Amino acid sequence: MKAAVIVFPGSNCDRDLAVAFEQAGADVTMVWHKDTALPEGIDMVGVPGGFSFGDYLRCGAIAANSPICQSLIKHAERGGYALGVCNGFQILTETGLLPGALRRNAGLKYICRTVGLEVASAETAFTAGYSKGDVVNVPIAHHDGNYFVTDEKLAQLRDEDRIAFTYTDNPNGSVADIAGVVSKNRRVLGMMPHPERAADTGHGGTDGVAMFRALMDQFATA
Amino acid sequence: MKARVYVMLKNGVLDPQGEAVRHALGSLGFDGVEGVRQGKVIELDLAEGSTEATVTEMCEKLLANTVIESYWVEMG
Numbered sequence: 001m002k003a004a005v006i007v008f009p010g011s012n013c014d015r016d017l018a019v020a021f022e023q024a025g026a027d028v029t030m031v032w033h034k035d036t037a038l039p040e041g042i043d044m045v046g047v048p049g050g051f052s053f054g055d056y057l058r059c060g061a062i063a064a065n066s067p068i069c070q071s072l073i074k075h076a077e078r079g080g081y082a083l084g085v086c087n088g089f090q091i092l093t094e095t096g097l098l099p100g101a102l103r104r105n106a107g108l109k110y111i112c113r114t115v116g117l118e119v120a121s122a123e124t125a126f127t128a129g130y131s132k133g134d135v136v137n138v139p140i141a142h143h144d145g146n147y148f149v150t151d152e153k154l155a156q157l158r159d160e161d162r163i164a165f166t167y168t169d170n171p172n173g174s175v176a177d178i179a180g181v182v183s184k185n186r187r188v189l190g191m192m193p194h195p196e197r198a199a200d201t202g203h204g205g206t207d208g209v210a211m212f213r214a215l216m217d218q219f220a221t222a
Numbered sequence: 223m224k225a226r227v228y229v230m231l232k233n234g235v236l237d238p239q240g241e242a243v244r245h246a247l248g249s250l251g252f253d254g255v256e257g258v259r260q261g262k263v264i265e266l267d268l269a270e271g272s273t274e275a276t277v278t279e280m281c282e283k284l285l286a287n288t289v290i291e292s293y294w295v296e297m298g
Contacts, residue, residue: 058287065284094287101289103231106238148235148290173236 001026001219005046006072008033008063013049013085013196020196021046024212033066043219044081045072047088049141049194059102059144060090069095081215082188083126086142089180089190098181098190099157100149106173110143114205116168117179117193121161124182125218126189129210135168136207138193145192147174147181157181164189223268225277226296229286230261 003026005018018028021044029039033052038045052063063069069091076082076097084092092098105111114137119130130136149157154176157163165180172192180191195208231237237259244258264285266277277295286293 057284061284061287093289099289101287103235103290104238106236108238108242146238173238 001043001216002039002041003028003044003046004031004038004042005029005048006031006033006068007048008050008052008066010052010054011048011050011087013087013194014046016194016196016199017046017048017083017085020199020208020212021215023199024209024216026212026216031068033063033068036067036071038068038071038075042075042080044083044215045075047072047082047084047091049086049088052087052091055144058090058094060087060092060094063087063091064094073097076183076188079185079187081125083215084188084190085194085196086140086145086192089192090144092188092190097188098183099153100147100175100178100181102144102192103146103148103173104144105142105146105171110141111145111171112139112141113171114139114198115171115179115193117165118168120163120166121182123161124164124186124189125215126182126211127164127214128218129214136210137198137205138195138208139197139203139205140171140193141197142172142192145172145174147172147178147192149175149178160184162186165191165193223270223272223298225266225268225272225274225298227264227266227277227281227285227293228261228296229264229281229291229293230259231290232292235290 166177198205198208240258
């Protein structure tokens with residue numbers, strides 16, 4: 001698998017995400033936000049966590065309009081894969097590649113701790129290494145992770161089995177406890193929790209490893 | 223010329239910051255504050271002849287997230 005990880009001014013999980021991909025066996029290229037094209041032959045684009053552009057205007061809004069995101073949108077429209085974590089999820093909703101929006105946490109506080117996630121769908125390349133109903137422990141670290149979709153859109157997400165992860169104990173007020181959703185073609189995942197921070201024994205947990213391994217398997221068999 | 227863009231969370235979208243302000247006003251003794259919604263104002267300095275239609279396009283593309291926010295524009 002050839003992966004690219006986008007670096008925005010203010011990204012701070014870009015290296016962690018790259019390392020998680022590399023440890024699973026991927027070739028990783030870092031891509032700067034001002035670049036206008038992704039490298040040739042990229043299978044997967046990682047959109048990392050952090051505080052792109054200082055969270056000015058809205059989290060992810062400026063990043064979503066950066067030159068590289070035009071290439072990211074084209075990549076996704078061609079059927080390419082993308083994984084957005086935390087600020088990356090906010091950016092993917094701002095580009096319109098994923099539905100909904102992330103609001104300020106209901107309790108108004110920045111929350112940084114490990115939470116339980118239930119695998120709501122194992123029918124994606126990202127979650128194929130888990131079973132539906134599995135509970136995994138993955139850290140969150142966000143101020144604006146309160147997922148919102150309209151009732152109508154929520155019904156559609158449920159019908160299409162597009163909710164990838166839910167919180168076992170909703171920390172931020174997200175609609176229907178949603179922690180991560182996939183695109184209609186199931187190849188773009190956005191999630192607030194950080195699987196790349198649960199990818200090494202030194203992290204205190206390795207429940208995120210199965211996601212990166214499953215992605216590698218996807219491309220090994222493709 | 224100037225334009226002013228007002229961005230608010232849509233009605234029906236919970237505004238936790240507005241709620242916190244409402245509680246704070248209550249604890250300062252201001253009774254009867256039944257709701258607070260917090261938004262933002264964006265002032266634009268524009269070249270003469272700029273149109274409201276252009277500012278509306280700016281709102282749709284960047285200044286507001288129409289999934290959760292509504293906006294209105296004042297020109298002049």
